[in-house]
Amino acid sequence: MNSNTIYLDNSAxxxxxxxxxxxxxxxNELYYANPASIHEAGVEANALLMRAREQIANIVRTExxxxxxxxxxxxxxxxxxxxxxxxxxxxxxxIITTKIEHPSVLEAVKIxxxxxxxxxxxxxxxxxxxSLDELRSKVRxxxxxxxxxxxxNEMGAIQxxxxxxxxIHEQSRAIFHVDAVQSFxxxxxxFNDQNGPDLITISGxxxxxLKGSGALIFRKKLTIAPYIVGGGQEFGLRSGTVAVPQAVxxxxxxxxxxxxxxxKTLQYEKWYKDLHLFLRNFGSNIxxxxxxxxxxxxxxxxxxxxxxxxLINALQKHGIIVSTSSACSSKQTTTSHVVEALNIAPxxxxxxxxxxxxxxxxxxxxxxxxxxxxxxxxxLKGENK
Amino acid sequence: xxxIYLDHAATTPMLKEVLVEMTAxxxxxxxxxxxxxxxxREARKALDEARAILAKQLGATANDIILxxxxxxxxxxxxxxxxxxxxxxxxxIITTEIEHHAVLHACEKLERQGFKVTYxxxxxxxxxxxxxxxxxxxxxxxxxxxxYGNNEVGTLQPIEEIGELxxxxxxxxxxDAVQAxxxxxxxxxxxxxxxxxxxxHKIGGPKGIGLLYAKAGTKMDSLIYGGSQEKKRRAGTxxxxxxxxxAKAAQLMAEAQPKTRKAYEQYKAILIEEFTxxxxxxxxxxxxxxxxxxxxxxxxxxxxxxxFLVNLDMAGVFVSSGSACTAGSIDPSHVLVAMYxxxxxxxxxxxxxxxxxxxxxxxxxxxxxxxxxxxKRLT
Numbered sequence: 001m002n003s004n005t006i007y008l009d010n011s012a013x014x015x016x017x018x019x020x021x022x023x024x025x026x027x028n029e030l031y032y033a034n035p036a037s038i039h040e041a042g043v044e045a046n047a048l049l050m051r052a053r054e055q056i057a058n059i060v061r062t063e064x065x066x067x068x069x070x071x072x073x074x075x076x077x078x079x080x081x082x083x084x085x086x087x088x089x090x091x092x093x094x095i096i097t098t099k100i101e102h103p104s105v106l107e108a109v110k111i112x113x114x115x116x117x118x119x120x121x122x123x124x125x126x127x128x129x130x131s132l133d134e135l136r137s138k139v140r141x142x143x144x145x146x147x148x149x150x151x152x153n154e155m156g157a158i159q160x161x162x163x164x165x166x167x168i169h170e171q172s173r174a175i176f177h178v179d180a181v182q183s184f185x186x187x188x189x190x191f192n193d194q195n196g197p198d199l200i201t202i203s204g205x206x207x208x209x210l211k212g213s214g215a216l217i218f219r220k221k222l223t224i225a226p227y228i229v230g231g232g233q234e235f236g237l238r239s240g241t242v243a244v245p246q247a248v249x250x251x252x253x254x255x256x257x258x259x260x261x262x263x264k265t266l267q268y269e270k271w272y273k274d275l276h277l278f279l280r281n282f283g284s285n286i287x288x289x290x291x292x293x294x295x296x297x298x299x300x301x302x303x304x305x306x307x308x309x310x311l312i313n314a315l316q317k318h319g320i321i322v323s324t325s326s327a328c329s330s331k332q333t334t335t336s337h338v339v340e341a342l343n344i345a346p347x348x349x350x351x352x353x354x355x356x357x358x359x360x361x362x363x364x365x366x367x368x369x370x371x372x373x374x375x376x377x378x379x380l381k382g383e384n385k
Numbered sequence: 386x387x388x389i390y391l392d393h394a395a396t397t398p399m400l401k402e403v404l405v406e407m408t409a410x411x412x413x414x415x416x417x418x419x420x421x422x423x424x425x426r427e428a429r430k431a432l433d434e435a436r437a438i439l440a441k442q443l444g445a446t447a448n449d450i451i452l453x454x455x456x457x458x459x460x461x462x463x464x465x466x467x468x469x470x471x472x473x474x475x476x477x478i479i480t481t482e483i484e485h486h487a488v489l490h491a492c493e494k495l496e497r498q499g500f501k502v503t504y505x506x507x508x509x510x511x512x513x514x515x516x517x518x519x520x521x522x523x524x525x526x527x528x529x530x531x532x533y534g535n536n537e538v539g540t541l542q543p544i545e546e547i548g549e550l551x552x553x554x555x556x557x558x559x560x561d562a563v564q565a566x567x568x569x570x571x572x573x574x575x576x577x578x579x580x581x582x583x584x585x586h587k588i589g590g591p592k593g594i595g596l597l598y599a600k601a602g603t604k605m606d607s608l609i610y611g612g613s614q615e616k617k618r619r620a621g622t623x624x625x626x627x628x629x630x631x632a633k634a635a636q637l638m639a640e641a642q643p644k645t646r647k648a649y650e651q652y653k654a655i656l657i658e659e660f661t662x663x664x665x666x667x668x669x670x671x672x673x674x675x676x677x678x679x680x681x682x683x684x685x686x687x688x689x690x691x692x693f694l695v696n697l698d699m700a701g702v703f704v705s706s707g708s709a710c711t712a713g714s715i716d717p718s719h720v721l722v723a724m725y726x727x728x729x730x731x732x733x734x735x736x737x738x739x740x741x742x743x744x745x746x747x748x749x750x751x752x753x754x755x756x757x758x759x760x761k762r763l764t
Contacts, residue, residue: 012425013622015411015415021411021412025404028399029404032396033392033703034392038705039704039705040698040703041390041392042703071593071621074611075609075621077611078611103610103611103612108610211624211625212594229461230461230485231485231487232486239457239461239487240457241456243593309421312421312422321423323422
């Protein structure tokens, strides 16, 4: 990518931070051994792995042994869902999730539905938020799993995780899984004793660590079946040689993100408000999908009667990279399931754009976006006439 | 004291050129390959190139390469994927007693779900008989999974012959080639395999990436569900820097193959020479005719593997007692049990040397001498 590129697609993926890459390279050079090997080189690699585990555990307030490294967010979500279902099928076959989850949750529960599990999908309001009343009415004695994402990847809605946890734990013995891929490192994600989630998914490449790294984090010992089986690594829960350099890089990126969180949040909020005002100038031509109660690093909006692809192409001619609703669904021609769930007017369904900020976003990027976007809108209006 | 790393079958250090290419990829093509913008398209292009290079090493087409998070995931995907997709045709699976745990434990899980698994025995050299596969085949057999080369003792299996046999049987044929990929010339068409697993970190590539070759038309469910990456066969944001690194490593290994083979043969000869000259008792495990070049497993009678490894470790020689995967434990190797029976003394006194880049004859000789000293002290 050109170094002048203005990259505003950090919810799709991020560029590794230089210091994270440095860590990755260093570990590769010095601690390349297999952490399961019993010789000194293996023991050293394992010590490093344990330290990485501990650092991530500290951030989410759990114990080191409860951090299970995986190949990323998708695998963690699959692991949480299939693992919970397999190990708890004798307690019930009822699962609750929402209509706006990431495909790695939705596709997994779809498979389970084909296998005879019963799945309820919670609706969301215009701001993309679930109703706690609906949740309360759906949780049953035989509910074994509830999976609710923390921050939505397409428009940034934040779900009331703590309140949901309370309802779920009061009304059932269900395991509560939270896909925190878009929130970890940006807003606080923590286990909160009895009233928190049981499982949290995090991903490395969304927080300037490496692709192919992530974790499923446990609040405490839970009955979950391993999903990838073999050598019995990761306390028997996830087999395969652990990629120590990636794990250490993930811990490093997590620490950097958490330390910078307060400062970054202020920045993101400023940009969010700024863009919010800017977009409102276009009046009824633009509909904002994101609400101010949502996460500040994602702003999603739609231009009336326009295709998102046209805007993306126009912007990238000027070196600005944004996306339609999400990378995973951006090649599909159908409307995103999240946009559908938000129940917006048909004229706004095709023109969704998502801007997402990251650690390398600066004021000038936002200003440049505004300038170019105004020009494009002007041109388009001209063409319409 | 220099440490001598002789555990390349467990994992390898990354090759310098691989590090360089990966670093460049992280800096320049960090986009999400599924995005439609330029950054995404550039990432996609890098991914396509890497996939083409990997396919070429197997004589396959790029479309047949599914990138995974490693060998274990590839093995799991092959076994669960075929079992679930073909369960209506039959529920019988054939494998061997000496497979990697990624295969064995997947098969055991399927047994608990009502599948029937035949675990074929091997001879004293660790080799399975083609006739045994033939005898085990039934009309109900949907999958045959036999590893290409064993990770603990290095014995190569008669994959091509099994492939020929299965030409006349509808069962899907999978081979775990994690230890062989990059070190042996592998052509999927010649082998007549439908599925083949390979891993990057065993050949100087990054950890956390591997591949499953899947012949076009192979009936197989996915293992990881979500986005439509890898042609809807394996979800998850594509790991492009790792794919680039894996491809580079595979390419370098293929180029170096003749030289590497010769060097490793020499390393084996040096160790044998050192042991012989010192007059210590030893036997080489495996199959003399059918061996992976980089694995050298020896039984040193009179030693006890636990204290032996500790002593080697203190002497700076990093080897292993078998596979690293049995996380820290030194349970008797299931491979040696299959070869020699559970009461054999060899189970308690065998170690594996495995070779890779960064070694030379002096280092190997040095390791041989250090080993001899310890053997003499312990026995």
